[in-house]
Amino acid sequence: xxxxxxxxxxxxxxxxxxxxxxxxxxxxxxxxxxxxxxxxxxxxxxxxxxxxxxxxxxxxxxxxxxxxxxxxxxxxxxxxxxxxxxxxxxxxxxxxxxxxxxxxxxxxxxxxxxxxxxxxxxxxxxxxxxxxxxxxxxxxxxxxxxxxxxxxxxxxxxxxxxxxxxxxxxxxxxxxxxxxxxxxxxxxxxxxxxxxxxxxxxxxxxxxxxxxxxxxxxxxxxxxxxxxxxxxxxxxxxxxxxxxxxxxxxxxxxxxxxxxxxxxxxxxxxxxxxxxxxxxxxxxxxxxxxxxxxxxxxxxxxxxxxxxxxxxxxxxxxxxxxxxxxxxxxxxxxxxxxxxxxxxx
Amino acid sequence: xxxxxxxxxxxxxxxxxxxxxxxxxxxxxxxxxxxxxxxxxxxxxxxxxxxxxxxxxxxxxxxxxxxxxxxxxxxxxxxxxxxxxxxxxxxxxxxxxxxxxxxxxxxxxxxxxxxxxxxxxxxxxxxxxxxxxxxxxxxxxxxxxxxxxxxxxxxxxxxxxxxxxxxxxxxxxxxxxxxxxxxxxxxxxxxxxxxxxxxxxxxxxxxxxxxxxxxxxxxxxxxxxxxxxxxxxxxxxxxxxxxxxxxxxxxxxxxxxxxxxxxxxxxxxxxxxxxxxxxxxxxxxxxxxxxxxxxxxxxxxxxxxxxxxxxxxxxxxxxxxxxxxxxxxxxxxxxxxxxxxxxxxxxxxxxxxxxxxxxxxxxxxxxxxxxxxxxx
Numbered sequence: 001x002x003x004x005x006x007x008x009x010x011x012x013x014x015x016x017x018x019x020x021x022x023x024x025x026x027x028x029x030x031x032x033x034x035x036x037x038x039x040x041x042x043x044x045x046x047x048x049x050x051x052x053x054x055x056x057x058x059x060x061x062x063x064x065x066x067x068x069x070x071x072x073x074x075x076x077x078x079x080x081x082x083x084x085x086x087x088x089x090x091x092x093x094x095x096x097x098x099x100x101x102x103x104x105x106x107x108x109x110x111x112x113x114x115x116x117x118x119x120x121x122x123x124x125x126x127x128x129x130x131x132x133x134x135x136x137x138x139x140x141x142x143x144x145x146x147x148x149x150x151x152x153x154x155x156x157x158x159x160x161x162x163x164x165x166x167x168x169x170x171x172x173x174x175x176x177x178x179x180x181x182x183x184x185x186x187x188x189x190x191x192x193x194x195x196x197x198x199x200x201x202x203x204x205x206x207x208x209x210x211x212x213x214x215x216x217x218x219x220x221x222x223x224x225x226x227x228x229x230x231x232x233x234x235x236x237x238x239x240x241x242x243x244x245x246x247x248x249x250x251x252x253x254x255x256x257x258x259x260x261x262x263x264x265x266x267x268x269x270x271x272x273x274x275x276x277x278x279x280x281x282x283x284x285x286x287x288x289x290x291x292x293x294x295x296x297x298x299x300x301x302x303x304x305x306x307x308x309x310x311x312x313x314x315x316x317x318x319x320x321x322x323x324x325x326x327x328x329x330x331x332x333x334x335x336x337x338x339x340x341x342x343x344x345x
Numbered sequence: 346x347x348x349x350x351x352x353x354x355x356x357x358x359x360x361x362x363x364x365x366x367x368x369x370x371x372x373x374x375x376x377x378x379x380x381x382x383x384x385x386x387x388x389x390x391x392x393x394x395x396x397x398x399x400x401x402x403x404x405x406x407x408x409x410x411x412x413x414x415x416x417x418x419x420x421x422x423x424x425x426x427x428x429x430x431x432x433x434x435x436x437x438x439x440x441x442x443x444x445x446x447x448x449x450x451x452x453x454x455x456x457x458x459x460x461x462x463x464x465x466x467x468x469x470x471x472x473x474x475x476x477x478x479x480x481x482x483x484x485x486x487x488x489x490x491x492x493x494x495x496x497x498x499x500x501x502x503x504x505x506x507x508x509x510x511x512x513x514x515x516x517x518x519x520x521x522x523x524x525x526x527x528x529x530x531x532x533x534x535x536x537x538x539x540x541x542x543x544x545x546x547x548x549x550x551x552x553x554x555x556x557x558x559x560x561x562x563x564x565x566x567x568x569x570x571x572x573x574x575x576x577x578x579x580x581x582x583x584x585x586x587x588x589x590x591x592x593x594x595x596x597x598x599x600x601x602x603x604x605x606x607x608x609x610x611x612x613x614x615x616x617x618x619x620x621x622x623x624x625x626x627x628x629x630x631x632x633x634x635x636x637x638x639x640x641x642x643x644x645x646x647x648x649x650x651x652x653x654x655x656x657x658x659x660x661x662x663x664x665x666x667x668x669x670x671x672x673x674x675x676x677x678x679x680x681x682x683x684x685x686x687x688x689x690x691x692x693x694x695x696x697x698x699x700x701x702x703x704x705x706x707x708x709x710x711x712x713x714x715x716x717x718x719x720x721x
Contacts, residue, residue: 047605048532071502071538072458072530100458103504138378140440142456282679313687314679315672319378320429320437322662322703326687332697333690 015198021191023168024054028092030204031176032062035090038176041068041077042094042131051096052132052191078104078129082111085127085181092176095131098147098185112181113156126179130172133161133185134229134279135328141316146280148227151183152256152289158210159256161185163231165195167254170208178210185256187229211258215267219249222342223267225290226277227253230329234277237334246342256286261293268299273341274307279328282311305341310334346395346567348633354395354563355628356642357415358387358621363646364410364420365594368427371654372598377427379441381408385593388563388620389525391415393495396570400490402468403451404461407442408525409495416449421653422720430660431704432714434721436671437663447721458500462509462522465494466583469513469520473581489578493521499530501544513583514551520583521573525560527592532605548585560588561620563627591618660713662703665691 018026032038039062040055046069049056059067070077074095081091095101101108112125134146151159158180162168168186175182200206216231217238226234231252238248249271251263268274274294276287287309294300294307313327339345346354365382372380383390390411397403403412413423425432427441434446435453445453452468455461469492479486500506501524513520524544528535541547548555554576558565566588573584591614595602602611628634669676669684676684691698704710 044531044533051531069533069537071533072499073502073504075504076502099456103457138440140438140443140456143440313668313683315668316438318438318663318668319435319440320433320663320667322699323429323437323665323668326665326668326691326698330697332694336690 015196016202017194018165018197018202019192019194020162020165020168020186021052021054023165023197024172024186025056025058027169027172027176028055028058029061031173032058032066034204036066037088038090038092039066039068040092040094041070041081043070043072043096045069045094050094052188054186054191055094074100074103075107078107079111081127082107082125085112085125086115086123090126090128090176092128092130095129097136097143097188098131098133099143099145101129101131101147108151108157108181108183109154113154115156116180117156124179125181127181128172128175128184129181130175130184131186132188132191134187135317136188138319138321138324140319144317146278146312148185148256148278148280149285149289151185152259152286154257156181157257158182159185160210160254161228161256162254163187163190163228163252164193165197166201167208167214167252169197169201170206171210171254174207174210177207182210185228189229190232208254211255211260213254213260213263214252215249215263216252217248217250219247220271221247222273222275222338223249223251223264223271224275224277224334224338225251225253225264227256227286230277230279233329233331234334236331237338240331240335241338244339244344246338246344248338253286259289259293261297264290264294265297265299268294269302272302272304274303275310275334275337275341276307277310277329277334279312282309282314285309285311287311305343308337308341310337348631350395351628352633354391354415355621355624355634356646357391357394357411358624359642360420360646360649361387361390361411361414362621363643363650364414364423367647367650367654368424369594369598376658377429377441379598380427381442381597382594383408383411384615385591385618385620386525386527386560386588387411388566388624389523389560389588389590392563392566393493393523393570396567396574397493398488398490399450400488401450401574402465402472402490402492403449404465404468404492404494405451405454406458406461406496406500406525407454407456408497409454410442410444413444413446413449413451416451418446418449418720419718420649421656421717424650424653424657425660425717425719428654428657429663430657431663431710432657432660432717432719433663434719436667438667459496459503459505461494462496462505463512465492465522466509466513466516466518466520468492469518469583470516473519491519491521491574491577493523495523495525497530498524498526498528498535498544499533499538501547502538510547510551510553510583510585514553517581518583519577519581521570521577522583522585523570524585524587525590526587527590529592529596529602531596531600532602543587543589545585545587551585553583553585554580555585555587557587557589560590561618561623563620563624590620593619656717660717661709664704664706664710666707
């Protein structure tokens with residue numbers, strides 16, 4: 001059978017190497033098969049198979065009434081998607097990148113997020129907004145902003161940020177089934193990266209709970225917490241630190257809103273030290289929220305050092321490769337800060 | 346247009362073609378992240394550049410490097426931006442295609458689609474108001490100038506198109522809206538972009554003069570642009586010019602258009618809708634160009650681009666200071682702290698941060714820029 005016709009179910013007997021792109025594609029495919037109200041709209045999603053090929057094959061399978069190419073107007077098609085959601089459909093609205101969604105942010109926040117509340121529960125907006133968020137190489141300021149903290153602030157929105165293939169499948173399927181508006185912050189850099197994915201994660205009803213973080217690696221000396229693309233250098237740093245005898249617990253947030261504070265609190269009570277890592281800007285970032293939440297919790301008494309945030313530089317992302325590298329947290333930065341926090345040299 | 350200017354226009358088209366070919370290949374070789382070619386739109390670029398005056402203010406979308414070439418910005422200056430060397434006019438901050446130039450009054454382009462349209466309207470209003478105020482105050486009045494903005498058929502679907510054109514019309518803002526309708530927005534053909542009669546017909550709805558031209562015809566674009574400019578200034582109005590061409594290349598180096606149009610169709614259209622060969626036939630028929638001369642022009646254009654690329658790549662990268670400067674007019678404490686911290690990190694991990702590759706100071710950058718004759 002040609003590879004393109006195999007679904008993950010055909011590989012149910014062992015761990016499959018699945019790219020994040022394939023994981024997202026299979027999740028979209030399964031949810032569209034499961035519920036005919038689910039449809040996709042956005043620029044280049046249909047005939048072109050998606051600017052980043054995440055919607056590959058879906059037009060052929062589900063037809064042009066369920067996979068719709070739109071003219072170039074994020075404000076226009078996001079508004080249309082919200083209207084469709086308010087009237088019984090379940091749209092998946094793709095932004096070519098989340099940077100372009102700023103054109104549509106009025107619809108995301110004022111039309112989608114606040115509506116259930118403002119309409120006193122009479123209107124529901126079961127919509128998914130998705131697309132690549134954060135850094136991509138060599139595309140500078142207007143293509144690399146991380147929006148996790150912006151959308152993470154909004155009551156009425158759920159915000160998820162998958163890292164690996166399992167996250168991508170479970171969180172996307174959960175987002176589509178959720179009756180609330182959900183923002184899925186993907187990562188262009190991660191699309192082509194493959195991960196061994198369990199039989200369980202390949203099941204067509206595999207959903208991950210929104211609002212629950214995952215302990216990717218258990219440890220005892222320090223907790224590192226991150227999300228999405230930045231999980232990769234964080235995991236690398238943990239391995240390097242292990243070689244130096246420092247036992248690191250790595251937490252993958254998976255959800256930005258709701259934030260899984262209980263998991264973080266339990267971890268800090270165990271390790272006594274916390275470092276947050278994100279690509280986004282420092283002020284009002286995800287790390288700032290985590291630091292405040294820990295301070296307010298009973299984990300505060302367990303801290304042996306202040307919570308440290310590692311973030312992107314407080315500048316618009318530059319293009320020159322040397323400046324770009326310097327503007328984003330690197331593995332070496334994480335190792336250095338972790339060691340300083342545990343008091344090692 | 347004089348014969349000299351006509352041949353110069355043709356030479357600019359050849360130089361643009363050479364830049365497109367060489368840089369497209371260079372991107373494929375991994376030498377920088379991104380490039381967009383302009384095949385099929387050479388006449389639009391060069392005719393617009395020929396029609397504008399020095400005092401006009403220009404805004405673009407992302408495919409307008411041809412205007413820089415014909416307005417006299419050297420290839421050697423332009424390439425530093427794609428390569429992001431220390432000589433880059435954008436200080437290593439802007440992704441490819443997003444160039445600008447004070448020398449030719451062209452605002453630095455951005456990636457946000459169609460946002461340049463309302464900006465151009467504001468600029469035109471500013472030009473108009475400054476002249477009125479100067480006249481009222483008995484000061485020197487600037488030469489009349491228009492604001493000119495280029496955008497594509499797809500960008501015209503953005504909400505900013507509506508806001509910009511409608512307000513330009515109501516404010517009587519001398520803005521030239523020049524739409525490069527090349528038939529495609531990545532893979533989205535016109536039939537899926539709009540159901541109306543192209544972009545020109547929208548001018549009627551907004552109450553402004555509008556015209557559609559065959560942009561494979563250099564002379565058509567040139568006359569339309571000259572008349573549009575005159576009308577805009579004399580009648581104090583916005584004008585909409587739709588330039589029809591076919592995008593003969595891919596959308597960008599991130600696109601393979603054979604996925605959505607056949608190679609045969611592309612080849613057929615390249616024969617029918619190539620502005621360069623159309624102008625060539627005209628020049629040859631008037632005895633202004635011969636094949637030997639043309640071959641030399643092509644070869645020298647190619648060599649110029651290749652040499653400029655090699656030189657740009659040999660220049661060190663931008664200094665770390667450029668990461669932190671110009672966020673505001675002055676560095677605030679957090680930025681100063683960040684810069685000091687990063688410099689310490691770079692000294693501690695010189696191999697990781699590839700310390701040898703970049704310029705170390707503003708003085709070094711100035712020296713390099715003057716050494717390489719950078720046009721601002």
